[in-house]
Amino acid sequence: MSERENPSGSDNQDEDKSERKTSSSQPIPTGSRGPSYFASEPLQFRVRGSTITGASPPKFVSFEDIMKAAHGMQNMALAHEIAVDQDFKLEPFEPPDNSYQKIVKETMHRAYFDILREQLNSDPPEYKQALVLLEDVKQGLFSILLPRHTRIKQMIEEVLDTDFIKQQAENNSLDFQKYAKFVLDLMAKLAAPARDEMIHNITTMTDTVEIFRAILEAxxxxxxxxxxxxxxxLRPHVQKDSVAYEKAKFDEMLTISEDGLQHTREWLWRHVDTSELTLPVSDPNVIRNVTAQTLAKAYLELLEWDDSNQYPETAVLDRGRFTELGAQVYRLVAVGALLLVSPTAAADPIPHRDNLRDRITIIIDNISNDRELEAVLPAVADEVVHLTEQLLARVGQPPLAADTAHLVRTQIAALADPDNRVRQLVRTRVLEFLKMVLVCGGGARAVPAGLSGVTSxxxxxxxxxLRCVMHNKAVFTHHYMDLVAERLAKSS
Structure with a gap:
């Protein structure tokens, strides 16, 4: 494609030459560039699905930050998030409503298109902002190319050639529709199939300014x-490199710290069990087995962490994640206990159980402590009684007796007590299951009795x-084994 080829590729060079010979209606200013669509701020993204908190990186990052973390490991915490969090995603960064940043952004974008429309509608048309627009579109296309797309980049440079477009504008022959068609055709080829409808919708527009507004947003x-x-x-490569990088950086920190493992030592030593050992222990295999058992119990403590203790240094990057997982397990225990105390009928039990589980899950969504649980249990009791009576009516059985309904509500209210026997039973079985997974790793595991309703x-x-623990163990196991060996030596 030559630099004089038109964007749609459907017209010949003679037409291009005639365009350049057309008299100029108005000279194009060559001074400073007009306001750019991207001038107000670089494109930023919000981290979704991540538990970035505290010592971790900010929740709003640029694409460049991500690539640096992925390739060069300059930001250990961000690289750690990519490596550990399978759901690590980016979303468009949107400033809060009525914030200064959002007002500025909206004002800049509105002014951008207002200037464009005003200049295009003037008599004769003015194309200063149009040139800015096409340059922004060009840069936007470059931003969605991979390094290997050298031929496509060359084609964009040729079609959206700044000097040639300026000549067309000076000759009052700038055809926006041709450039829009070229851009949309290229976007359709580069985009995932899920974006086909979005791009097709742009092709149905007729207003030039709105077409290019939609193109920039797309x-x-x-x-x-x-x-x-x-x-x-990149995640597999980041996972591999992140382990080595985190090891090196942590060991570097230990060389300048008086005791960089103080809180980790206290955390592990609380869980070392020497009751069945013949001390002293020096066998590496025994130390390895004791370390595996110790770590399984220690990681479970992180799910129910007592803030009066100092958090272990080796888990600080994942503190937010362990806290979130702890809240998830807390709700899991609550749902499991609620299902056990809820009445069931012999007919159609599994659909009823699953529907009941889903409704309960919605009600207790986002709770993470006993006070919050106690506050929602009356609503849960109402829902359990209501769904049970619906089931009984559907199978032709009489409704719940008043004393039975009262008993159900009483049993559900009793689950607010952390020492409730049903709740403690479910909690024990859940934690034992998680401990077995941590000790044994992958493979099939039988769901504990009474918890089939919350299998998924x-x-x-x-x-x-397990994903979080495996990464943590890959980085710090050598320190963990040393600390456990130290504890076993002191127990002799």
Missing amino acids: LEVLKLDLANTLIAL QLTAAAGAL
Whole structure:
């Protein structure tokens, strides 16, 4: 494609020459560039599905931050998030409503298109802002290309050639529709099939300004798609490099710290069990087995962490994640206990149980402590009684007796007590299941008795916990074994 080829590729060079010979209606200013669509701020993204908190990186990051973390490991915490969190995603950064940043952004974008429309509607038309627009579109297209797309980049440079477009504008022959068609055709080829409808909708527009407004907005969406695709592709490499990098950086920190493992030592030593050992212990295999058992119990403590203790240094990057997983397990225990105390009928039990579980899950969503649980239990009791009576009516059985309904409500209210026997039973079985997963790793595991109704939630929690623990162990196991060996030596 030559630099004089038109964007749609359907017209010949003679037509291009005639366009350049047309008399200029108004000279195009060559001074400073007009306001840019991207001038107010670089494109930023919000981290979704991540538990970035405290010592971790901010929740709003640029695409460049992600790529640096992925390739160079300059930001250990961000690289750690990509490596550990399978759901690590980016979303468009949107400033809070009525915030100064949002007002500025909306004002800049509105002014951008207002200037464009005003200049295009003037007599004769003015194209200063149009040139800015096409340059922004060009840069937007570049942002959704991969490094290997050298031929496509060359084609964009040729078609959206700044000097040639300026000549067309000076000759009053700038055809926006041709450039829009070229851009949309290229976006359709580069975008994922899920974006076909979005791009097709733009092709149905007729207003030039609105077409290019939609193009620029779509380019931001495609850049986000590319970022998330690259993160998924890079994750295995980040996981591999992140372990070595975190090891090196942590060991470097230990050389300048008086005792960089003080809180980790206290955490592990609380869980070392020497009751069945013949002390002193020096066998590496015994130390390895004791370490595995100790770590399983220690990681479970992180799910129910007592803030009066100092958090272990080796888990600080994942503190938010362990806290979130702890809340997830807390709700899992609550749902499991509620299902056990809820009445069931012999007819159609599984659909009823699953429907009941889903409704309970909605009600207790986002709770994480006993006070919050106690506050929602009356609503849960109402829902349990209501769904049970619906089931009984459907199978032709009489409704719940008043004393039975009262008993159900009483049993549900009693679950607010952390020492409730049913709740403690479910908690014990859930934690034992998670401990077995941590000790034994992958493979099939039997769901504990009474917890079949929360199988999917239990396996999801176990999978998320195991991913986080495996990464942590890959980085710090050598320190953990040393600390356990130290404890066993002191027990002799």
